[in-house]
Amino acid sequence: MAKRSATHKIPDVEPVAPAITPPEHPADTTFVKNSIGENKGRKREIPEGLWKKCPKCAEMLYEKKLDENLAVCTKCGHHFKIGARLRIDALVNDGSFEEYDAEMVSVDILKFTGVATYTSKLEGYVKKTGLKDAVFTGCAEIGDHKVGLGVMDFRFLGGSMGSVVGEKLTRMIERSTEAGQPVIIISTSGGARMYEGMFSLMQMAKTCAALAYHGKRGLPYISVLTDPTTAGVMASYASVGDLIIAEPAAMIGFAGPRVIKDTTQAELPPGFQTAEFLKERGLIDAIVPRLEMKERLATYLDFLMAAKS
Ligand SMILES: [Zn+2]
Numbered sequence: 001m002a003k004r005s006a007t008h009k010i011p012d013v014e015p016v017a018p019a020i021t022p023p024e025h026p027a028d029t030t031f032v033k034n035s036i037g038e039n040k041g042r043k044r045e046i047p048e049g050l051w052k053k054c055p056k057c058a059e060m061l062y063e064k065k066l067d068e069n070l071a072v073c074t075k076c077g078h079h080f081k082i083g084a085r086l087r088i089d090a091l092v093n094d095g096s097f098e099e100y101d102a103e104m105v106s107v108d109i110l111k112f113t114g115v116a117t118y119t120s121k122l123e124g125y126v127k128k129t130g131l132k133d134a135v136f137t138g139c140a141e142i143g144d145h146k147v148g149l150g151v152m153d154f155r156f157l158g159g160s161m162g163s164v165v166g167e168k169l170t171r172m173i174e175r176s177t178e179a180g181q182p183v184i185i186i187s188t189s190g191g192a193r194m195y196e197g198m199f200s201l202m203q204m205a206k207t208c209a210a211l212a213y214h215g216k217r218g219l220p221y222i223s224v225l226t227d228p229t230t231a232g233v234m235a236s237y238a239s240v241g242d243l244i245i246a247e248p249a250a251m252i253g254f255a256g257p258r259v260i261k262d263t264t265q266a267e268l269p270p271g272f273q274t275a276e277f278l279k280e281r282g283l284i285d286a287i288v289p290r291l292e293m294k295e296r297l298a299t300y301l302d303f304l305m306a307a308k309s
Pocket residue numbers: 054055056057058059073074075076077078
């Protein structure tokens with residue numbers, strides 16, 4: 001498994017693939033190295049953010065080591081959430097990612113105001129995450145194949161799908177259809193973005209229609225579900241893959257367990273809404289650990305593209 005991880009470069013320390021939008025915020029810097037001797041003479045302290053506690057096995061993990069292991073606990077294999085940039089860097093052949101529609105940003109079409117306005121929310125998340133919205137799209141090489149790639153980022157408004165997420169994915173799918181390329185979408189999402197109301201919901205139909213045309217050309221689509229993938233995203237493009245694979249222990253579902261329990265008035269079985277539970281029942285085809293993801297996707301593409309030709 002995953003010899004690649006030992007040599008994996010941490011994005012933003014080493015230069016990442018040049019075509020990826022450069023990070024604009026320190027939140028995307030996974031590790032900042034102090035210059036030698038900088039702490040000399042000072043009382044020794046554990047700098048904040050250098051260690052992370054695994055929520056599953058309680059092991060204290062050195063963040064640099066954790067990053068090198070693609071944020072998978074080295075003791076128990078727990079998969080921490082990771083950002084889209086790190087994921088792209090780990091998945092595609094070095095330097096092969098070409099981003100589409102990098103400048104597309106959301107607008108407050110409904111003039112939505114709740115506790116805060118949608119505009120102020122957007123501004124806050126752009127500043128906090130250094131991202132422009134909740135998805136990166138582009139094309140890249142994985143193994144021997146050129147693919148259309150969409151990768152969501154949960155940090156931006158809970159990976160919610162608004163018009164930008166829907167439009168960027170749809171354009172990427174349409175470009176892939178035209179170019180005769182397979183599509184891979186890596187999802188993580190709390191669902192449709194409520195601040196855009198109906199416009200968010202329309203993205204469900206739009207993305208699925210684009211995928212249907214892609215499928216009509218005999219081109220494969222692989223959907224990768226990561227923790228968590230729920231609601232409107234799960235109910236649209238995330239669940240219509242020719243192959244649907246998931247990371248271990250990812251939470252996957254439509255409504256939350258409490259809502260389902262209240263609605264059905266039934267006890268939910270143990271492990272409900274985990275990737276493993278859904279694989280056993282046939283919704284998911286395979287559980288693939290993050291460190292094996294690149295090789296496995298390359299193999300699946302070999303198989304699916306050979307079947308096509
Ligand atoms: Zn652990």
